[in-house]
Amino acid sequence: MTSRPDIPIHDRGGNSISTPIEVPGISRLAPYQQGKHAISGVAHPIKLSSNESAHGPSPAALAAYRSAAGQLHRYPDGSQSDLRQAIGAALGLDPDRIICGNGSDEMILLMIRAYLKAGDQVILSENNFEMAKIHAIAQGGDVRIASERDDRVDVRALLGCVTSKSKLCIVANPNNPTGTYITGRELRSLQAELPTGCLLVIDGAYAEYVDRPDYDDGASLVDECSNVVMTRTFSKIHGLASLRIGWAYCPPNVVDAVQRIRTPFNANGPALAAAAAAIRDRVHLEKVRKHNIAWLQRIADALPRMGLGMVPSVANFYLVCFPPDQDKNATEAAAHMMRRGIIPRPAGASDKCLRLTVGLDQENEAALAALADYMLSQ
Ligand SMILES: Cc1ncc(COP(=O)(O)O)c(C=O)c1O
Numbered sequence: 584m585t586s587r588p589d590i591p592i593h594d595r596g597g598n599s600i601s602t603p604i605e606v607p608g609i610s611r612l613a614p615y616q617q618g619k620h621a622i623s624g625v626a627h628p629i630k631l632s633s634n635e636s637a638h639g640p641s642p643a644a645l646a647a648y649r650s651a652a653g654q655l656h657r658y659p660d661g662s663q664s665d666l667r668q669a670i671g672a673a674l675g676l677d678p679d680r681i682i683c684g685n686g687s688d689e690m691i692l693l694m695i696r697a698y699l700k701a702g703d704q705v706i707l708s709e710n711n712f713e714m715a716k717i718h719a720i721a722q723g724g725d726v727r728i729a730s731e732r733d734d735r736v737d738v739r740a741l742l743g744c745v746t747s748k749s750k751l752c753i754v755a756n757p758n759n760p761t762g763t764y765i766t767g768r769e770l771r772s773l774q775a776e777l778p779t780g781c782l783l784v785i786d787g788a789y790a791e792y793v794d795r796p797d798y799d800d801g802a803s804l805v806d807e808c809s810n811v812v813m814t815r816t817f818s819k820i821h822g823l824a825s826l827r828i829g830w831a832y833c834p835p836n837v838v839d840a841v842q843r844i845r846t847p848f849n850a851n852g853p854a855l856a857a858a859a860a861a862i863r864d865r866v867h868l869e870k871v872r873k874h875n876i877a878w879l880q881r882i883a884d885a886l887p888r889m890g891l892g893m894v895p896s897v898a899n900f901y902l903v904c905f906p907p908d909q910d911k912n913a914t915e916a917a918a919h920m921m922r923r924g925i926i927p928r929p930a931g932a933s934d935k936c937l938r939l940t941v942g943l944d945q946e947n948e949a950a951l952a953a954l955a956d957y958m959l960s961q
Pocket of ligand 1: 633634685686687688689711712755757758759786788815816817818824828829
């Protein structure tokens with residue numbers, strides 16, 4: 584937590600003056616910390632800190648992006664029609680229920696703006712995408728945190744936080760930084776027991792990576808219920824993080840509310856064009872997905888041989904856990920990796936966990952070699 588800097592403000596005559604007062608709670612927020620992206624003196628570090636796709640986007644998406652450059656002087660299509668149609672066709676969803684925006688982060692923000700007033704409660708799981716908490720507090724919301732069990736979202740704990748003031752429950756599935764998921768059955772039981780006046784937001788930023796028969800991205804729940812939304816992103820498996828493009832699949836009542844507050848051009852033209860091409864390219868997506876599945880297995884096999892634990896991940900990252908009974912820790916391991924040109928992301932308060940993105944073959948091999956080396960060091 585940062586505290587509000589106590590900077591005396593003076594007018595031009597040197598008299599102290601009052602300043603605009605921000606919304607309660609903002610002064611207690613720490614700004615979002617993005618994963619490190621550079622190592623001084625290393626031209627091309629191996630960046631495993633932000634769960635981006637090392638494969639980059641589909642060639643078709645790149646071509647669409649370049650061709651959109653010819654229209655930079657025009658406003659984009661505010662109805663986002665082509666991208667909504669492309670998503671609908673690729674995933675069998677109703678395009679009229681899709682809204683796109685500046686990353687899935689903006690979609691979560693829009694849900695909070697539409698459904699939370701000051702004093703209302705938002706329920707989040709212990710590990711959750713940090714921005715949801717920041718948006719809720721900025722809106723004057725009261726954030727309730729449900730504890731997790733075995734590094735998994737705990738539906739009973741989420742439901743235990745519900746009161747008459749609960750207006751949103753936001754669950755990342757898979758979750759970050761654990762990489763774990765709750766099953767379709769658990770998701771349904773959460774929806775069934777939440778009050779109908781509480782909006783369940785299923786944040787599926789890593790949904791495409793999951794390879795488990797009991798996983799459900801939540802789209803069918805959106806079709807059935809007026810209080811469920813699914814958010815998705817092009818930042819991860821589609822490799823378009825820099826373009827800032829995400830979307831939400833919503834029931835008609837939520838579409839209606841959000842369309843009233845969405846800025847008309849919240850998704851830019853090149854992003855809309857590239858994303859539409861990306862989602863049509865199922866071959867690229869499948870290649871990235873298979874690579875990830877294969878590497879998660881190799882990593883899960885390799886880490887225990889070094890004396891390291893790993894939370895069982897279904898996403899494109901993994902949480903490395905250092906043994907509690909040894910003095911090996913995440914800070915030292917991160918420094919060791921950085922000296923080898925690899926950027927990991929420390930995770931959690933205990934200094935016992937490090938989050939790493941699944942990268943290209945050589946990047947993963949380098950990360951594993953650096954970890955093995957650290958574990959053998961005195
Ligand atoms: C769980 C989760 N949700 C949402 C986001 C936001 O992604 P974006 O705004 O790039 O779509 C992230 C980003 O890392 C994330 O990890």
